[in-house]
Amino acid sequence: EPEVTQTPSHQVTQMGQEVILRCVPISNHLYFYWYRQILGQKVEFLVSFYNNEISEKSEIFDDQFSVERPDGSNFTLKIRSTKLEDSAMYFCASRSRAGETQYFGPGTRLLVL
Template identity: 90%
Template sequence: EPEVTQTPSHQVTQMGQEVILRCVPISNHLYFYWYRQILGQKVEFLVSFYNNEISEKSEIFDDQFSVERPDGSNFTLKIRSTKLEDSAMYFCATIGTFYNEQFFGPGTRLTVL
């Protein structure tokens, strides 16, 4: 069964550093999402991406965040200058057609020191 993959599984970084989290979607999927889950809190929507554009974004997704699909396969989330409060699990999700289930990746645990 095809799966969404994410790398790295765990990233440790110093506050103020840039990080890039990578997601490889299921091959024929067109809609991409990032969510995050701070330890002990809810899974929160960050951003959705379709046709090389951001479709929707939440209040969390401020100017420090960006997404792109640089090579037509990977879907990346960049945090320009990490803060302590960015420490969380970051999940990528993809769907093939609108109004369908989202397939989630295993997540990247980001720890900002």
């Protein structure tokens, strides 16, 4: 069964450093998403991406965040200057078309020290 994959599984970084979280969505999917979940809290939507552009973003997704689909398979989330409060699990998701189920990856646990 096709899966969304994410790398790395864990990342530790110093405050102020840049991090790039990587995702490989399911191959025939066209819609891509990033969510995050702070420990003990809800899963929160960050951004959706379709046709090589952002289709929607949340208030959390400020200027420190960016997304990119650099090639036909990868989908990345960059945090330019990490803050302590960016520590969370970051989940990538994808779906094939409008109205279809979103499939989530296993997540990247980001710890900012």
